[in-house]
Amino acid sequence: MVDVDPPPREAAAAPPATPAMKRSASFDRVPEEARRILHRLAGELWGGDVDPAALAVSQLKGAMTNEVFRITWPGGGEGVGEEGDHRKVLVRIYGQGVEVFFDRADETLSPADLRDPEISSLIAKKLREFHDLDMPGPKNVSLWQRLRRWLEEARGRCSAEEARQFSLEKLGDETAMLDIALSGVDQRVGFCHNDLQYGNIMIYEETRQVTLIDYEYASFNPVAFDIANHFCEMSADYHSATPHVLDFTKYPGTDEQRRFVQTYLSSSGENPSDAEVVHLLGLIAKYSLASHIFWGLWGIISGHVNKNIDFEYKEYARQRFDQYWKTKDQTLGSKSN
Structure with missing residues (x-):
């Protein structure tokens, strides 16, 4: 799991969104600093085996005070696709005021x-x-x-x-x-x-x-x-x-x-x-x-x-x-x- 604090104002900009990224409505809810880390992570772990930019994002339910996203990359070896264990990470984003934007009852276990x-x-x-x-x-x-x-x-x-x-x-x-x-x-x-x-x-x-x-x-x-x-x-x-x-x-x-x-x-x-x-x-x-x-x-x-x-x-x-x-x-x- 990658834990990401709220990004500083001077954080470096993330690479531009690709069509694969834009397919996921959740992508825009991942801070730019988190996207930058994910691009670097994909490159370091899998090198040329995957396209670091071709990530797909889905928000998971159940986080009590944070936002949690599942990030997957397509491609790779036999049996490793978008759901492959070696192409998937969880991103937890810490921050205050999350309840202003999302309905807490829809995101957490009770x-x-x-x-x-x-x-x-x-x-x-x-x-x-x-x-x-x-x-x-x-x-x-x-x-x-x-x-x-x-x-x-x-x-x-x-x-x-x-x-x-x-x-x-x-x-x-x-x-x-x-x-x-x-x-x-x-x-x-x-x-x-x-x-x-x-x-x-x-x-x-x-x-x-x-x-x-x-x-x-x-x-x-x-x-x-x-x-x-x-x-x-x-x-x-x-x-x-x-x-x-x-x-x-x-x-x-x-x-x-x-x-x-x-x-x-x-x-x-x-x-x-x-x-x-x-x-x-x-x-x-x-x-x-x-x-x-x-x-x-x-x-x-x-x-x-x-x-x-x-x-x-x-x-x-x-x-x-x-x-x-x-x-x-x-x-x-x-x-x-």
């Missing part, structure tokens, strides 16, 4: 979409595919180290009163307890998104293809943590009048969780046993506790550093921590077979 059985099944399959990615570099679990680092950051930024209100003095022991309780369990580690809320999931309507975007928090982690975090995100509606308010009654019930996990485990052609499904469900329940601490700490830190964004970060953090304390005993008392 919280309700996550509960749609068909869409949920597609997400489960895509998440399994994502977790199976063979990414370079160390494959160590990052969750516990990140929680400890964020806790120290939160303590350093909070006043004594804030630290007391958020019970920060207890969270070090809580994190260590979860680490010990979960790290010794038989579980699968994979490349995780770690922020699978509805705004980070796109569905290309023509093919029903799911794409996950925004990898700022991606790292290797237990896959149960990624699924738990996705389930927790079903409690949020970031486009409501009060985007920081969470409704944990919307956390998926047992049947909904089981359908998701069953699809996730079977999507690679396996036939999981009921014991495997129950085991993963138990882990997901426990990792939901880690998710609450994760995003609670994120809320505290963000509340101190993001002064110009209209979001009640600290109230959001309070809700995540409250849910941790509310569900901790019952969750840890359940058995993961």
Whole structure:
């Protein structure tokens, strides 16, 4: 994916549009700087194998605050055409005020979409595919180290009163307890998104293809943590009048969780046993506790550093921590077979 910030005023002009470009109405919505980068990208990756100017543009649905386009080039070797994997990139364009020009409801998934059985099944399959990615570099679990680092950051930024209100003095022991309780369990580690809320999931309507975007928090982690975090995100509606308010009654019930996990485990052609499904469900329940601490700490830190964004970060953090304390005993008392 090519991420493109709003172009500076002095950005170099893009090459003139070709007839192939003009076939796509979306082309004019790609900034000139992005077009220039795409021309260079095509030339560097594929050289004379494709015409760098013969790109086709289509806008994808599902971006919450950005515009996302699929760019393809025709031509190339056998079996590689406009849809060829080696001739396709996604372009995400950051910027403010996008909603002035486009109807947000037509571009994004909604919280309700996550509960749609068909869409949920597609997400489960895509998440399994994502977790199976063979990414370079160390494959160590990052969750516990990140929680400890964020806790120290939160303590350093909070006043004594804030630290007391958020019970920060207890969270070090809580994190260590979860680490010990979960790290010794038989579980699968994979490349995780770690922020699978509805705004980070796109569905290309023509093919029903799911794409996950925004990898700022991606790292290797237990896959149960990624699924738990996705389930927790079903409690949020970031486009409501009060985007920081969470409704944990919307956390998926047992049947909904089981359908998701069953699809996730079977999507690679396996036939999981009921014991495997129950085991993963138990882990997901426990990792939901880690998710609450994760995003609670994120809320505290963000509340101190993001002064110009209209979001009640600290109230959001309070809700995540409250849910941790509310569900901790019952969750840890359940058995993961």
